Amino acid sequence: MTESGDHGAGLTPDDIDELARSARDGDRDALESLLGTVRPRVLNICRGVLPYSGDAEDACQEAMLNVATKIHTWGGRGRFTTWLHVVAVNSARTTYRRLKNLATPTDFEDGTHDRPDPRTTSVIAGTRLDLLEAMETIERDHPQFVEPLLLRDVYGLPYDEIAALVGAPLGTVKAQIHHGRKLARPLLRGDR
The missing domain is CATH 1.10.1740.10 (RNA polymerase sigma factor, region 2, helix turn helix motif)
Structure with missing residues (x-):
């Protein structure tokens, strides 16, 4: 220093x-x-x-x-x-x-709430809200896929580092990432 x-x-x-x-x-x-x-x-x-x-x-x-x-x-x-x-x-x-x-949410006169669609909002704003929403959805039923998927696809960490970090065998981590991607694709496309 x-x-x-x-x-x-x-x-x-x-x-x-x-x-x-x-x-x-x-x-x-x-x-x-x-x-x-x-x-x-x-x-x-x-x-x-x-x-x-x-x-x-x-x-x-x-x-x-x-x-x-x-x-x-x-x-x-x-x-x-x-x-x-x-x-x-x-x-x-x-x-x-x-x-x-x-x-x-914003209240309108008829009492309905307008909550922006994070998929379209993120495209317009250039943010990762769609990805965060997808990870939230996946985490509810498959929490084991989220961390390895984020570490690989967002931050580009090598598979072996992810395996060491999460304490899982390399093959397990690769499978988790593969399955996580399968779950994320339709969410990111808007096929909810």
Whole structure:
């Protein structure tokens, strides 16, 4: 870390893993440095899921709190940044759910509610609301498919990293992603 506060400059993945190990083992200075280093990455992940910067900032803040309080759950087998990806994606999805639950429909004179169709709204706004809605739908009946599918198709993580991260055999992860894609396709096309 430089004196100017440029936390992440020049840190290799091995450096970040070492910093995370120290933080996990109780080194408060290492934790502070780690949080400063990974915050831009976490914010970018959240921005990839949530269309509005304020919402992404909220999700990022939640993710950073989760990193700080749950770093002891990182097993150290895989890269810290892979674990971080899951924490950030889960925080973004939690923020999306919270915002969705808080949203109130517009009342018209006849008493009906107008709730925008997330499939058409997302096309117009260029967001990933359609994907988030699809993942919410799939998660109700098939929660085991959602995380591997997001990690592979949204964030492009390699199959072996996903397998290590979710603690499942490589073949199982590939099958989960395949089945998750089959479930997601009609939802993303609007064939509900």
